[in-house]
Amino acid sequence: MTGISKQFGVVRALEDANLEITRGSILGLVGQNGAGKSTIIKVLAGIVKPDSGTIVINGQTVGTLTPASVEKLGVHFIHQDRLLVPTATVGEAVFLGHELGAGPFVNRRAMERRAADLLKRFFDMELPAGTLVKDLTTAQQKVVQITRALAQKASVLVLDEPTAALVKREVDSLFAVLRRLRDDGIAVVFISHYMQEIEQLCDRVTVMRNGTDVGTVDPRDTSIDKIISMMIARDVGEMFPKRSVSIGTPVLEVSKLRLGGSFKDISFDVRSGEIVGLTGLLGSGAKEIVQCLFGLEKADGGSIMVEGRQLSLSSPVHAVRDGIAMLPEDRRAHGVALGLTVRENISLASLDRYSRGGFVSRDTENQAVDGLIKELSIKTPTRDALVRELSGGNQQKVAIAKWLSCQSRVYVLDEPTVAVDVGAKVEIYNLLNRLAGEGAAVLMLSSDLLELVGICDRVLVVYRGELAGTFSGPDMNSDMLLAASSGARSIAAGVAA
Template identity: 60%
Template sequence: MTAPAIEMRDIDKHFGPVHALDKADLVVAPGTVHGLVGQNGAGKSTIIKVLAGIYRRTGGTVRVFGEQIEQITPAVIEAKGVHFIHQDRLLVPSATVAESVFLRNEPRVGPFLEHRTMRRRAQELLKTHFNLDLDPGTLVQDLSTAQQKIVQITRALANDARVLVLDEPTAALVKKEVDNLFEVLRRLRDDGLAIIFISHYMSEISEICDTVTVLRNGTDVGVVDPREVGIQRIVDMMTNRDTSEMYPPRDVTHGEVVLEMRDATAEPHFRNVSLTLREGEILGLTGLLGSGDKEVMNALFGQIPLDSGEILLRGKPLRMRSPVDAVGQGFAKIPEDRRAHGVATALSVRENISLASLLSMSKRGLVSRKDEARVVDDLIADLGIKTPGRDQLVKNLSGGNQQKVVVAKWLSCESEVYLMDEPTVAVDVGAKIEIFTLMNRLAAEGKSMIFLSSDLEEIVEMCDRTLVIYRGELIGEYAKGDIDADRLLAAASGAASDETPKERSTA
C-alpha cells in the first residue's frame, strides 16, 4: 500500500489559552483532490500553517509520503514537494511575472540569471496550463487578483510540486477561470499529485473534491465523499445548524431615485452606461473579469474620471474627482481588497470605525473620546461585530467581522449609497449570511446598494435588478426572478448579447 501523501495525526496547537487545534487529523492520498472545510475559527488555516511550518505544532505527528518530519520549516516542507498557495501571502508586488514564477528556482548559468529563458518558460507555462497570454515582464502589482493567483499556481507547477495546497484559490476568480483552474487540477491529480483544496464555496468543493475533511472547533468531525453525502450534509457538519436560509428574505419597498448615471463613458473601461438606483434598492452589477463592471463602480466612487456623461444624486449633477467628493456626497465603498483598502488592520476597531466620521465626533478639531466610544460601541453591538472590545486590533478579527467594521465605518457617517465590491470574498458561510442580512437591513432603512460579485448565485438571490456589463457596454438588465445564475453567466459571457436588453433604464 502506498503511503499517504500527507498524514497529519493528533495535531494540537495552542495560542496562549486558545486551543486552535485539538487532536485534528488530516490524511491525503496521492492522486486525489482533498477538500478541507470548516467555518472560520474551525482550524483550517491553522492546520495548513502547521503543515507549512509557519506555526509550530504543540502536539501530534506529521508524515509526508511516509517520512516523519519532526520540525517543519517552510524550506523543509517545500523541499518535500509540498507547495502552498496561501490566500493572504501574495507575490512580491514589484517583481515581474517571470521572476515570480521562478522565485527561488531561477534558471541560471553559474551565478547569472537566465532572464530570457525565465521569460520564455514562464510564458510557456502560463500558456499551457492556463491558456493565458501574459507578458512575463508585467509587474505583479499590475495584475488582477485572479492573474496573481494564476501566477502563484504556475510557480508551484514550475517547481515540480507533488502536493499542492490551495487556500481559497478561487476567491477572486470568475466562473470561466474557475473552470480552467479545475481542469488543471484534475489533470494534475490524474498525474498523481495530491491536492488539498480549501474553499468557502461548497459547490466548488462538491465539484472538484474526491474526499473532504470537515473541521469544527479544531477537530476533524468527519471525512466524507462529497458526491455521496451532498453539500447540505457537509454544511450541517460544519455548522451544526440548518443553513437552508442562506439568503434571508426581505421586504422590498423602493423609494425615490437616489442615484443616476447618464451615458457615462470612461475610455477604455466602459461606454454609454446609464443606470438608476432607488432608495432601498439592491442593484447587481456583474461581468467577466475585465468587462468594465468594476470600473463603473470605481467611477461612481470618483476613482475614475468620466470622459462624458454625468452622475446625479437626487437629480443634482455631481462633480466626482476623487473619493473625497464621493464620500462627501454620501457614497460609501466596501472595497474588494479588504486588507489593503477596507480596514487598517494595525489599528483598532475603534479607530477604523470612526475614521470617516471623526469630524462629527470632535470639537474644535479634537476628538471627543466619549462621543467616539459611544458611536463605536453602538455600532459594534448593532452589527454584532465579534471583538473582545473596541480597542482590539482589527487584524485579530475574522474576515466577516472585518467586513462589518468596514460597513460600520460608513454607517457612522450616514452614507446613503453603498458600493459593495465583492463583499463576500473569503468569508465563511455563516459570515456571508450575516453580510446578506446586513444588506437587507440597510435596504430596509432606505439605503441604496450596488452589489458587485463574481458569485452569480449571490447576485441572482440578493439583487432586485442586475446589470450586465460586457466589454465595457451595458448589455442587459434583468429583474429579480427573471434570470438564474446560468443565464446570467451566459449574458456576462456575451452569449446573450443578441437579445434586446430589457428595460434599458435611461431616465
C-alpha cells in the same frame, strides 16, 4: 493529517480536523470562508504550527514542518495571492530558490531556456525570453507558479483558488494540465469556491465546516446542493436573516455609466429599503463600477444621481458629501485606521457634526460614539481602545459605524464579509437589513454567491463590462448567478437574439 487543532487567541480555527491526500487523485477542498480550509493548508505548508495532531507523509510521521522542509518533501503550494518577485524574469521566477548555475554564479540563460521548455511542454505557452513577471497577466503568473512547482518535481500540488482570476479558456487548459499531472501520479489538492469546477475536476471532495472536516464525498454521485448543505452549518434561512421592508423610491440612479476598457452602458437603480447585489468575476468591471460610485475612479460618461440630484463624483470627498458611504474591501488599508482609537475612527468622516468653529466637542463626540458602540454591539474595552486590538468582525463594525455616524443615504459595500467569521457575518447581514429598514439604499459587491442569494432583493451580474443579467425573487439561485457571471447567460441570449 489527523486530529489537527489550532487556536488563535479565542478563535478555534481548527478542531480535530483530518485531511487525506492520495497519489494520482485530485482532492477538492471546500468550505465557507473561515471554515478552516486555509488554516489546514497553512499547517501543511509549515506556515502555521498546529497545537496538536499528527501529519504522516509517505508513511512517515513528520514532526515540525517548515516551509523549506515541506518543499523538500515534494509538497508545493500555489497560493491565492501571487507570490512572485515582480521584477524577476520568468526564468528567475521558475527557479527561485533552486537557481541553476555553478557555485555562486547563476546561469540566467540556462534558466530562461529550461523555463521556456517547461512552459512549452506543460502549457503550450511561449513567452519572449527575459519577460518580467510584472508584465505577465494574472493567469500567466499562475502558470509560472505551477511551472515552478513542476520544475522541482512536486509529488503533491496544492492550489488555493487558482481559477479566481482566469478566463474560461485558461481554466480549461489548467484543468487539462492538472488531469495530466494526476495521471502521472501526482496528488493534487484543489481549493475552490466554484462548485461547478469541483464537480468537473475532482475525484473526491472534503468538506470543511467550523474548523473540522465534516465528510469526504465523490462529487460525481453527490449533488452540489448536498455539498453546499454540508458546508453551511445552520440552514440558509438562519444564516441569512430575512426581513420585511417596504421598498420605496429610487435613491441611487445610475444610467449609461462607462469607464474606458472596464465597463460600458451600465444602468440600474437602488431603491430606498432595498439591498441590491453586484457580482462578476475578477476583471469583469464590477469592482470598477463600485469604485466609480465612490469617486475613486472617474467615469468617462453616464450619470449618477442620488435622490434626484446629479452628482459629479471626482473624488471620495464629493461622494461622502453627497451621502454615499463606502465599505472598502481592504479593511486595513482603507476601512479603519488600526493605529487610531475606536472613537477617532467612528467620528472621522463626520467630524463636522461634532465640532464647533473647527474644534472637536468631545462631549458630543463621546455621546454619539458610545451610542453607536452600543447599537452595533461593537466588542471593545473602551471607546478609546485602538482598533488594532479588535477582532476582524468588530473592526468591520467600526467601519460601518463610521458611516452610520454620517447618516449616509447610500451604502456601497465592497466584499463586506471577507475575512470575518461566520458569527460576525450574520451580524453584518443583520446590520445591512437594518440600514435598508431605515430607508437607506444598499449596494453590495460580493463574490460569495450564496450570500448574495441569501440577503439581496436583487442581484446584478456583470460580465465583461456589461450587465449580463438581473436576478430576483425566490427562484434566484447561485448557479444562475455563476452561469451569468461566466458568460453562459449572455451567450445564450446572443443565440436567442
